[in-house]
Amino acid sequence: SRSTYAIKDTVSVLYWNTNLHHILVITTMSATQQSPPKPKTSPNAAFRAAALMALGTAEGYLFAHCGLFAPASFTRQMRFENFLLMKVFLTGVGTSMLAQALMAAFHVKQFEKSRSYRQDNNGWLQVVGGCGLLGVGMAVSGSGPTMLPTQLGSGVSTAASVFLGGLAGGTLYAVLEKALSFRTSCPKRCDKERLVIDDYFTTPENSSNPKVIAALYQRFAVPMGIAMILGALFFDRIAPHSADAISLGLPPHAQGSQASSELMRTIQAILFHPIAAGVVLGINQIPLRVVSDDGQGGSTSIMNIISFLSGGYLSERHFIRSWKQASQILYVYGGTLLGGLYGFNQILSLTGADAATVRQAALGDVTWTPARTFLGGLMMVFGARVAGGCTCGHGISGVSELSLQSFAGAAAIFGGGIAITLLLRL
Numbered sequence: 001s002r003s004t005y006a007i008k009d010t011v012s013v014l015y016w017n018t019n020l021h022h023i024l025v026i027t028t029m030s031a032t033q034q035s036p037p038k039p040k041t042s043p044n045a046a047f048r049a050a051a052l053m054a055l056g057t058a059e060g061y062l063f064a065h066c067g068l069f070a071p072a073s074f075t076r077q078m079r080f081e082n083f084l085l086m087k088v089f090l091t092g093v094g095t096s097m098l099a100q101a102l103m104a105a106f107h108v109k110q111f112e113k114s115r116s117y118r119q120d121n122n123g124w125l126q127v128v129g130g131c132g133l134l135g136v137g138m139a140v141s142g143s144g145p146t147m148l149p150t151q152l153g154s155g156v157s158t159a160a161s162v163f164l165g166g167l168a169g170g171t172l173y174a175v176l177e178k179a180l181s182f183r184t185s186c187p188k189r190c191d192k193e194r195l196v197i198d199d200y201f202t203t204p205e206n207s208s209n210p211k212v213i214a215a216l217y218q219r220f221a222v223p224m225g226i227a228m229i230l231g232a233l234f235f236d237r238i239a240p241h242s243a244d245a246i247s248l249g250l251p252p253h254a255q256g257s258q259a260s261s262e263l264m265r266t267i268q269a270i271l272f273h274p275i276a277a278g279v280v281l282g283i284n285q286i287p288l289r290v291v292s293d294d295g296q297g298g299s300t301s302i303m304n305i306i307s308f309l310s311g312g313y314l315s316e317r318h319f320i321r322s323w324k325q326a327s328q329i330l331y332v333y334g335g336t337l338l339g340g341l342y343g344f345n346q347i348l349s350l351t352g353a354d355a356a357t358v359r360q361a362a363l364g365d366v367t368w369t370p371a372r373t374f375l376g377g378l379m380m381v382f383g384a385r386v387a388g389g390c391t392c393g394h395g396i397s398g399v400s401e402l403s404l405q406s407f408a409g410a411a412a413i414f415g416g417g418i419a420i421t422l423l424l425r426l
Contacts, residue, residue, distance in 0.1 A: 045323040048291050049330050055284050055291075056335015062277035063150040063336065064343030070248050071142025071151070071158055072364025078139045078414075078421035082247050083239040087232045087274040088281065089395060094228030095282025096400035097221040103286050104214035111217075112210045114289035117403035118196045122388030124405060130387025131394060131409035133379050135416030138391070139426055141165070141376025142368065145298030145390040148377075149333050153340030156359055161370045165377025170302045172378070173385040174314035197402040220402060232275055245271045248364065271347075281396065292327035295397025299384035301329040366426065 063069055068084055076082035104111040112118075138144050141162045143151055148166065151159040194200055198216035199207070206212040288296055303318040304326070312319035320326045348355055384390035387409055389398055395413060398406025420426065 048323055049326070051287065051291050052327055052330040053335040053338070055287055056331040057339040057342070058335075059277075059281055059284060060150045060153060060336030060339020060341075061343040062272055062280050062339070063147060064154050064340045065347065066272045066274045066277045067245060067248050067362075068147065068274065068277065069150050069154045069156060069340060069344065070362035070364070071156065071368065072248050072362060072366065074138055074142045074144070074417075075364060075366055075421065075426055076247060078417045078426070082244050083235045084244045084248070084274050087235050087244075088278045089391075090228045090232035090235070091275045091278025092281035092396050093399050094225040094232065095279045096285045096396055097225030097228065097282075099283050099286045100289075100400055101218045101221045101225070103289065104217055107290070108210045108214045110290055110293075111214060114293050114295065115196075115401050116294055117389075117394075117398045117401045117406055118199070120388065121193055121195060122405060124408065127387045127389075127394065127405045127409045128412045130383045130385070131389075131412035132416035133383030134387060134390060135383075135413040135418075136420045137169075137376045137378070137380025137383055138413070139376075139417040139421045141373045141380055142363075142366065143373075143377065143380070144392075145302065145380060145384055146296070146332060146336065146392040148298070149301075149337040150340030150343075153337040153342075154344035154359070154362075155355060156362060158363070158368045158373045161373040162377035162380075165374035165379075166299075166302050166381040167306060168374070169378035169381035169383075170299070170306045170385060171314065173382050174303070174306055174310075178314060195403060195405065197404065217402065221400070224402075225400075229275075232278060236273075236275060241271075241273050244274070248362070282400070285397070285400065288331065292324060292331075294324075294327065295393070295401070296331065297328055297389060297393035297397065298332055299381050299390040299393065301332040302381050303385065304329045305333075 066084070066088070067073060068088060073082060073084045077085040100111060134145075142158060143162045145166070148159060148162055152163065197220050198213060201216055202212065285295060288294075300318065303315045304320055307315040307317075307319040318325070320329070344355075344358075347353075348358060351358070380390075384393070387394060389395075389406065389409065391413060394403070394406040394409035399410050
């Protein structure tokens with residue numbers, strides 16, 4: 001190993017050099033030349049990795065099969081022409097709240113351990129500003145940090161340039177972080193700030209009692225979760241699933257406003273209901289938090305890739321040294337990519353359409369250029385890293401943890417996307 005050679009070198013120098021100063025200096029230098037720590041493994045690491053990929057595959061499959069993989073679903077949501085994204089988001093958050101309330105009842109310690117947004121203070125300005133830029137990037141690119149692997153698996157033509165832009169955005173953030181010692185998040189709870197809703201209802205005596213915290217969380221999460229799901233059902237009432245599917249042009253022979261009842265039934269049979277996708281997204285929070293001790297996040301996976309490609313020089317804390325550090329990339333770029341591939345091919349099988357026609361329909365009426373999608377990907381990932389979370393990080397995991405910063409971040413994501421869409425008529 002490298003450390004063995006270092007010891008041999010030290011012994012040789014000690015033998016040939018009797019100068020005390022040189023002995024101390026060279027010995028100190030040799031002692032620091034240790035091999036980088038090997039990735040930590042555990043007996044059940046393989047099982048955990050397989051479980052994470054299976055969960056991610058289910059999510060990616062539903063993302064593809066409900067039509068959310070289409071870049072047009074993002075742009076048309078920002079124009080209020082389609083509510084597919086909003087339905088999945090609200091249902092995902094609401095179901096996640098109910099799922100975590102159940103987790104708090106039966107697995108209190110794991111619930112508290114996985115509730116990272118109660119411990120990390122990312123800063124209000126960074127969260128709102130970063131999430132606003134993330135929303136702009138999503139509208140410009142027609143993608144999202146967690147949706148991108150599903151689009152890659154589905155073979156969407158814009159996905160590659162969005163991915164390269166995401167790598168550029170993550171690299172830019174990592175360089176600034178390294179050069180300026182720029183870190184937006186506080187690793188520990190700064191000054192005991194109240195970061196989640198239930199913190200405002202604790203006392204100094206019970207603020208560290210897991211059972212009290214769990215009970216308070218349930219008191220707020222259950223009614224809020226139900227309200228979120230009812231909100232999704234409301235949007236489905238004013239913009240039915242069949243109308244959303246037709247507006248996206250999926251399947252491709254269903255374009256146009258005139259569709260027979262038989263054709264609508266065909267669409268509903270082929271494209272899964274977005275509320276079903278949101279329910280799976282929310283339920284996945286329980287096994288994901290049990291297996292990885294954390295909620296879901298998409299931009300972290302990009303940083304894992306950047307850290308790996310740079311040998312840990314950039315974004316060193318995201319360099320994978322244990323299965324836990326690999327959890328997000330296994331779930332997102334391992335699982336959802338495979339799920340997107342399978343779900344897309346099943347759509348082709350059920351419709352009898354060719355892949356090129358479906359992918360073209362998924363682009364909608366927008367002129368997507370490589371420069372536009374690259375820039376969108378850059379803004380999307382850079383904004384997510386500044387904010388300390390992306391659409392799933394702050395939007396699903398953070399909001400479901402009742403993080404006040406994440407509520408503001410989720411509003412900024414949609415606000416930024418809607419504002420840039422209306423301003424530039426995207």
